[in-house]
Amino acid sequence: MDTPIFLKEQFEKLQAQETSELTGFRQQAFQNLEQYGIPTLKHEEWRYTRVNTLFNKDYEVNNNTGLTWEQLSDNRLPGYQDANELVFVNGVFNPSLSNLLSADLEVLPLNEAAAVYKNIVDTYLGHSADYLKDGINALSSAFVHGGVFIQVKRSKAVEHPVYIYNVAVATDVNVLAQPRSLVYLQQNAQLTITETNITLGSQQSFTNKVMEIVLEQDANLSYYLIQNDSTNASQVSTTHIRHIGTSYSKAVTVSLDGALVRNNLNIILEAPHCESHMYGLSLLSGTTHVDNHTIVDNRQPDCLSNELYKGLFDGNSTGVFNGKIFVQQIAQKTNAFQSNKNILLSDGASVNTKPQLEIFADNVKCSHGCTIGQLDEEALFYLQSRGITENSAKAMLLHGFAIDVLDNITNEAIKKYVDVIISKRLNFDLETI
Amino acid sequence: MLSIKNLHATIDGKEILRGINLDIKPGEVHAIMGPNGAGKSTLANVLTGRPGYEVTEGSVIFNGKELLELAPEERAGEGLFLSFQYPVEIPGLSTTNFVKTAVNEVRKYRGQEPLDAVAFLKLIKEKMALMEINQSLLSRSLNEGFSGGEKKRNEIFQMAMLEPKLAILDETDSGLDIDAIRVVSNGVNKIKSSENAVLAITHYQRLLDYIVPDFVHVLYNGKIVKSGPKELALELEEKGYDFIKAELGELQGA
Numbered sequence: 063m064d065t066p067i068f069l070k071e072q073f074e075k076l077q078a079q080e081t082s083e084l085t086g087f088r089q090q091a092f093q094n095l096e097q098y099g100i101p102t103l104k105h106e107e108w109r110y111t112r113v114n115t116l117f118n119k120d121y122e123v124n125n126n127t128g129l130t131w132e133q134l135s136d137n138r139l140p141g142y143q144d145a146n147e148l149v150f151v152n153g154v155f156n157p158s159l160s161n162l163l164s165a166d167l168e169v170l171p172l173n174e175a176a177a178v179y180k181n182i183v184d185t186y187l188g189h190s191a192d193y194l195k196d197g198i199n200a201l202s203s204a205f206v207h208g209g210v211f212i213q214v215k216r217s218k219a220v221e222h223p224v225y226i227y228n229v230a231v232a233t234d235v236n237v238l239a240q241p242r243s244l245v246y247l248q249q250n251a252q253l254t255i256t257e258t259n260i261t262l263g264s265q266q267s268f269t270n271k272v273m274e275i276v277l278e279q280d281a282n283l284s285y286y287l288i289q290n291d292s293t294n295a296s297q298v299s300t301t302h303i304r305h306i307g308t309s310y311s312k313a314v315t316v317s318l319d320g321a322l323v324r325n326n327l328n329i330i331l332e333a334p335h336c337e338s339h340m341y342g343l344s345l346l347s348g349t350t351h352v353d354n355h356t357i358v359d360n361r362q363p364d365c366l367s368n369e370l371y372k373g374l375f376d377g378n379s380t381g382v383f384n385g386k387i388f389v390q391q392i393a394q395k396t397n398a399f400q401s402n403k404n405i406l407l408s409d410g411a412s413v414n415t416k417p418q419l420e421i422f423a424d425n426v427k428c429s430h431g432c433t434i435g436q437l438d439e440e441a442l443f444y445l446q447s448r449g450i451t452e453n454s455a456k457a458m459l460l461h462g463f464a465i466d467v468l469d470n471i472t473n474e475a476i477k478k479y480v481d482v483i484i485s486k487r488l489n490f491d492l493e494t495i
Numbered sequence: 496m497l498s499i500k501n502l503h504a505t506i507d508g509k510e511i512l513r514g515i516n517l518d519i520k521p522g523e524v525h526a527i528m529g530p531n532g533a534g535k536s537t538l539a540n541v542l543t544g545r546p547g548y549e550v551t552e553g554s555v556i557f558n559g560k561e562l563l564e565l566a567p568e569e570r571a572g573e574g575l576f577l578s579f580q581y582p583v584e585i586p587g588l589s590t591t592n593f594v595k596t597a598v599n600e601v602r603k604y605r606g607q608e609p610l611d612a613v614a615f616l617k618l619i620k621e622k623m624a625l626m627e628i629n630q631s632l633l634s635r636s637l638n639e640g641f642s643g644g645e646k647k648r649n650e651i652f653q654m655a656m657l658e659p660k661l662a663i664l665d666e667t668d669s670g671l672d673i674d675a676i677r678v679v680s681n682g683v684n685k686i687k688s689s690e691n692a693v694l695a696i697t698h699y700q701r702l703l704d705y706i707v708p709d710f711v712h713v714l715y716n717g718k719i720v721k722s723g724p725k726e727l728a729l730e731l732e733e734k735g736y737d738f739i740k741a742e743l744g745e746l747q748g749a
Binding site (some may be wrong): 139197404438439440441443444445446447448449450452453454458459461462463465468 | 544564569571572579583585593600653691
């Protein structure tokens with residue numbers, strides 16, 4: 063579909079308002095947006111997710127607004143006292159709400175970094191566009207403003223985790239928030255990021271986030287995305303992880319609530335012997351729609367990637383899983399595993415799952431599998447035969463199904479936080495164990 | 496304790512049990528033997544309430560209650576236990592948490608207070624020693640990645656924890672080496688008392704060297720066709736099930 067008028071107007075406004083190293087980058091991206099258009103169901107990568115329907119209305123873009131922590135206190139992540147907290151309000155980084163504890167963590171406004179670290183920003187900002195050729199990714203780049211550059215220097219391990227809050231203040235108007243960040247881990251650096259979304263107010267919010275992460279040799283990244291926003295909140299969350307040296311990454315995506323949610327997780331393995339783990343859990347009800355698109359691109363030999371996505375779908379919720387694995391001709395001895403398991407808890411819920419392997423090398427180990435089913439009757443009977451009531455047994459099995467994914471969250475405060483939410487939803491009594 | 500009268504059961508419309516009669520009293524060990532497809536596992540499944548079976552005729556009284564009218568968890572509460580032939584693997588549920596929940600739900604059913612952490616720990620340690628099970632096995636997900644022997648030991652460990660009145664052992668020996676059979680049987684024998692009973696279902700006589708039955712029943716074609724003392728098991732092992740078939744043929748011919 064064509065670029066909506068309100069976007070054109072607001073783009074002109076932004077270009078006039080802020081001139082920086084990024085002006086040209088935005089101009090190019092806007093041309094891409096005009097060329098691609100907002101994707102409809104006809105777009106192969108968007109055939110189950112009606113993102114275009116979000117553009118039936120106008121949004122305020124980059125709408126800067128005052129905010130205090132009191133207004134966010136209900137949504138503050140546990141363990142925040144020991145965390146570096148970065149807050150984006152309506153897509154714009156807000157330094158006064160943010161709180162940096164670690165001296166080893168460098169945080170700069172993106173437009174400043176574009177001058178200070180020109181080489182890095184020129185090389186790595188916008189790389190996700192090579193993999194996501196659509197108007198949504200271009201939309202983020204066309205409006206790059208108020209983003210951040212996060213860097214960890216060589217051999218520094220940032221002890222305190224980074225918590226990123228993408229806040230949309232939709233009290234009076236519909237808001238389009240586009241938080242943008244570029245994360246750079248130098249050699250042997252370590253970082254843990256937890257990211258979440260918060261919508262305040264009852265108007266519509268649409269958060270189109272792009273985070274591009276670069277890992278040099280021996281860098282180690284853990285990334286957790288917790289999605290538990292309200293039902294007037296939609297989001298496209300793109301996390302693009304580029305392993306430029308032999309390095310390690312782990313990503314855990316937990317989707318619990320929201321309106322329309324699309325996650326793009328791209329793992330680009332550009333050095334041999336990289337290791338990447340991707341886990342996902344969707345626990346949905348109502349009419350929430352969650353679409354997980356993952357890409358693993360093996361561009362060098364001997365890399366390992368392991369992917370496990372699970373879904374529990376209740377009510378009229380819908381899930382999509384699309385897992386692409388590319389193994390380029392040079393990427394011999396690739397180990398790539400993928401598994402997607404889904405349980406439908408109601409007649410109204412549905413899920414579409416599609417593994418997609420494109421392998422051009424001949425000496426590789428790749429596996430993929432997907433299941434869609436109901437609760438395992440045999441397991442249910444096993445628990446009941448030990449005296450456990452049917453309802454408790456069901457809750458235990460569903461909780462066990464989910465915990466398999468959550469166990470990969472090594473931040474105990476975050477894991478507990480998610481466990482409490484899902485246990486309550488599944489009527490599982492955490493106190494009994 | 497258990498009284499089965501003229502029990503008929505079908506699965507998918509096919510009749511598997513064709514009139515079983517069996518009485519088990521406290522303190523007794525009964526063995527049910529028979530060729531594949533005779534209905535041995537079906538009997539265990541019907542008694543414990545596995546879905547998918549339809550009882551078309553007959554009754555089962557357990558502790559004075561109509562067993563077949565109870566849900567599987569109520570049967571467990573009444574004191575019935577099944578050691579599964581193929582214990583189910585359940586990812587994400589630790590064996591300890593599972594056993595603790597089971598013990599306390601059964602206690603609740605019996606009108607007892609739940610065990611507190613200290614009492615539970617004491618009980619679990621005692622039973623772990625009995626079954627030669629270590630702590631690391633119990634903290635793993637239930638049966639996930641357990642060896643065949645570990646799974647069966649875990650079954651008897653659960654039996655020890657739940658202290659049932661009647662334990663049904665469904666092919667508990669199948670696939671086990673002789674050492675594992677010894678450990679498992681040893682556990683069963685230690686739990687055994689004059690208050691409880693065991694119904695051992697097996698294809699082979701070997702298990703009965705360790706768990707010595709008071710009565711042996713031969714199940715064939717959905718019926719108990721022959722009952723006798725423990726020597727009957729040896730005779731079956733020696734002559735094979737064909738001798739029963741031949742005997743039956745003669746009987747039918749007569």
